Amino acid sequence: MAEKESSPSETSLISNKEETPNGNTFDFKKGVKNLFETSPYMNKLPPEFVLQLERNPLSATLAEIPVIDLSGLNCPSEIRISTIKAISSACELWGFFRITNHGIKMSLIEEMLGVAEEFFDLSLAEKMKYGSEDVMSPVRYGTSLNTSKKHSLHWRDYFRHYGHPFQHSFHLWPEYLEEIWQLAMKLGCAISEGLGLENGYIEKSMGEGLQILAANYYPPCPEPDKTLGLAAHSDHGGLTILMQNGVDGLQIKHNGEWFSVQHVPGTFLVNIGDYLEILSNGKYKSVEHRATVNAQKTRISVAVGHGPELLSPVRPAGPLIDERERIHYRPITYQDYIRLQQSITTRGKNALQAVLINE
Ligand SMILES: O=C(O)CCC(=O)C(=O)O
Numbered sequence: 001m002a003e004k005e006s007s008p009s010e011t012s013l014i015s016n017k018e019e020t021p022n023g024n025t026f027d028f029k030k031g032v033k034n035l036f037e038t039s040p041y042m043n044k045l046p047p048e049f050v051l052q053l054e055r056n057p058l059s060a061t062l063a064e065i066p067v068i069d070l071s072g073l074n075c076p077s078e079i080r081i082s083t084i085k086a087i088s089s090a091c092e093l094w095g096f097f098r099i100t101n102h103g104i105k106m107s108l109i110e111e112m113l114g115v116a117e118e119f120f121d122l123s124l125a126e127k128m129k130y131g132s133e134d135v136m137s138p139v140r141y142g143t144s145l146n147t148s149k150k151h152s153l154h155w156r157d158y159f160r161h162y163g164h165p166f167q168h169s170f171h172l173w174p175e176y177l178e179e180i181w182q183l184a185m186k187l188g189c190a191i192s193e194g195l196g197l198e199n200g201y202i203e204k205s206m207g208e209g210l211q212i213l214a215a216n217y218y219p220p221c222p223e224p225d226k227t228l229g230l231a232a233h234s235d236h237g238g239l240t241i242l243m244q245n246g247v248d249g250l251q252i253k254h255n256g257e258w259f260s261v262q263h264v265p266g267t268f269l270v271n272i273g274d275y276l277e278i279l280s281n282g283k284y285k286s287v288e289h290r291a292t293v294n295a296q297k298t299r300i301s302v303a304v305g306h307g308p309e310l311l312s313p314v315r316p317a318g319p320l321i322d323e324r325e326r327i328h329y330r331p332i333t334y335q336d337y338i339r340l341q342q343s344i345t346t347r348g349k350n351a352l353q354a355v356l357i358n359e
Pocket residue numbers: 214216230235242244249250289290291301303
């Protein structure tokens with residue numbers, strides 16, 4: 001059963017300014033970095049952030065996730081085939097894996113983390129210039145999940161930015177987005193082959209599609225066992241490529257239980273999102289994941305998602321469906337799917353459930 005993470009206050013009105021237990025008022029739309037910096041002696045979590053969690057999220061066991069050496073994809077056919085098999089089994093059993101020898105330099109990863117940190121260190125007024133409640137805005141700064149909806153708050157500020165194919169702003173970023181794009185295409189190609197689709201099927205649909213970078217900022221949190229940085233969710237795209245600064249906090253749901261995932265510097269974590277679950281007609285399942293916070297250190301993560309073009313329909317791949325195979329998902333445009341997912345503040349896999357065709 002999915003863990004319930006919504007608190008009763010989810011349905012109650014949260015005004016912009018709230019009284020904290022210390023008698024302070026805070027404007028939650030200014031974000032948690034601002035709250036942390038302006039309340040240095042805060043030792044209790046403001047009640048708006050308290051989530052009803054079944055278990056202490058910090059007590060999860062460490063997951064032993066599959067590790068894929070991507071250099072195998074450039075090798076002679078036998079090694080290439082076994083690498084594709086390893087990717088396909090990681091997608092089927094976990095929806096989540098770590099990649100090594102991916103070809104992206106550590107200096108570029110560090111540069112990207114540095115740029116993300118610089119952004120969050122800008123003055124609030126500077127950051128607020130990018131504030132938007134429009135979930136489709138190509139550039140968006142915000143906090144928690146979706147502040148245009150009433151929900152319990154999450155201990156996170158974020159900055160989202162469309163990458164490919166919106167090349168107009170590429171020059172503002174390190175080459176990171178371009179290199180991650182190439183990596184996603186390589187993985188998409190291997191996944192197509194693993195699914196038995198024509199060579200490059202996924203690469204083609206994502207190749208014309210949308211890349212979204214999400215930089216997440218989780219400052220130290222009083223009472224980190226009572227809240228989350230990011231609620232349990234699956235990503236709306238096909239493939240997400242994730243990295244972080246040296247501070248762990250990611251958890252994934254595997255066989256109904258939450259596991260922590262350790263990050264190994266220089267590697268990336270890859271997860272299957274809803275688009276690939278739908279495209280594979282449920283053979284691969286998007287993985288639910290969430291972010292915990294801690295009392296000591298700021299955590300920064302950078303997730304880059306890859307999906308199809310905004311107006312293209314999301315549906316199971318035709319070549320995977322024969323007369324005997326039932327279609328498990330209703331078609332929907334990617335844009336409508338993103339809107340649907342972002343409007344659900346209890347997240348989990350609820351958006352996917354909404355397009356699932358019941359027996
Ligand atoms: O912070 C993390 O590790 C997870 C981030 C994430 O899941 C997202 O941005 O979609």
